[in-house]
Amino acid sequence: MGTEQLPGQTYEYVKYPAVRYHATEAPRTITSEAQEEKGWHDSPVKAAADLQKIQQKASDAAVKEKEAARKERAAAPPPDSDPDDTLPDPEEVTAEDLAQSAENFGVDIEGLTDEEAVAKVKAHIEENFDLSDGQVIDVVKTAGRYGVDIDGLTEDDAILKIVAYLEKRPETTPLNGDVPPEGGAVDTDKNESEPPSADGEQAPGPEIVDTPGPAVVIPSKSAVVKMKHADLYELAGKLLILLPSDPNAITRGEMITSILKIKEK
Structure with missing residues (x-):
């Protein structure tokens, strides 16, 4: 029990027991000053204000x-769309892989450590090729697959040389190496002027299952070279080039050479 003097009047009030309110706990009754704790208020409005601060x-x-998290993702290097587009880390590369990579790019790595050799090959690639879309590596793979020497050539010249080689070969096989399904032999298009083979039979034609319709427009060579993998796969399908069901099972370089081969005709 206590009293409080105000101007012109006197009244009595009871301080304890009293109800106190908290932002995150249920109201409770306290009986003495010793039970007063931080965060408890004599008004639910004050407790609500506390809750708003906590939520904010x-x-x-x-x-x-x-x-x-957004900044961390933005700073992280983008994942490689094709693991083969870049050389592996020095600790992961085998001597055989390193030697093959150096040979593909015409880089002399004799007497160098693995780390020095990888650095030299990477430097050569960065100085001589545009790897913005992974297209050079594909061309090199394709050239290696067919045994075409492209050392010292620009990418466009290398592609044209591969195309010329494929056109001169006595026979060709489907790009993915698969045998056409039974009853679905490759149509070599008898209207094409193919040179006869030694036994008088018509020599096999290019890797296409039919002649593309007139509605298919092939872009310029430079535009084809710059096309992305998915766009090349779609264009190759429209041109009726025999493709694997998995787009990742064929390289950009292989599709580019086949598309340009058809364009030359």
Whole structure:
């Protein structure tokens, strides 16, 4: 029991027991000053204000966490679409792989350590080729597959040389190496002027299952070379080039050479 003097009047009030309110806990009754604790208020409005501050603080923390995660993702290098587009780390590369890569690019690595050799090959690639879309590596793979020497050539010249080689070969096989399904032999298009083979039979034609319709327009050579993998796969399908069901089972270089081969005709 206590008293409080106000101007012109006197009244009595009871301080304890009294109900106190908290932002995150149920109201409770306290009986003495010793039970007063931080965070408890004599008004539910004050407790609600506390709760709003707590919620705002949690919201701000969540926003900061999301922003930090976004910046971390932006700073991280993009994943390689094709693991073969770049050389592996020095600790993962085998001596055979390293020697093959150096040979493909015409780089002398004799007497160098693995790390020095990888660095030299990478430097040669960066100085002489545009790897923005992974297309050079595909061309090199294709050239190696068919045994075409493209050392010292630009990418466009290398592609043209591969195309010329494929056109001169006595016979060709489907790009993915698969045998056409039974009853679905490759149509070599008898209207094409193919040179006869030694036994008088018509020599096999290019890797196409039929002559593409007139609605298919093949872009310029430079445009074809710059096309992305998915676009090349779609164009090759429209041109009726025999393709594997999995787009990743065929390289860009292989599709480019086949498309340009058809364009030359």
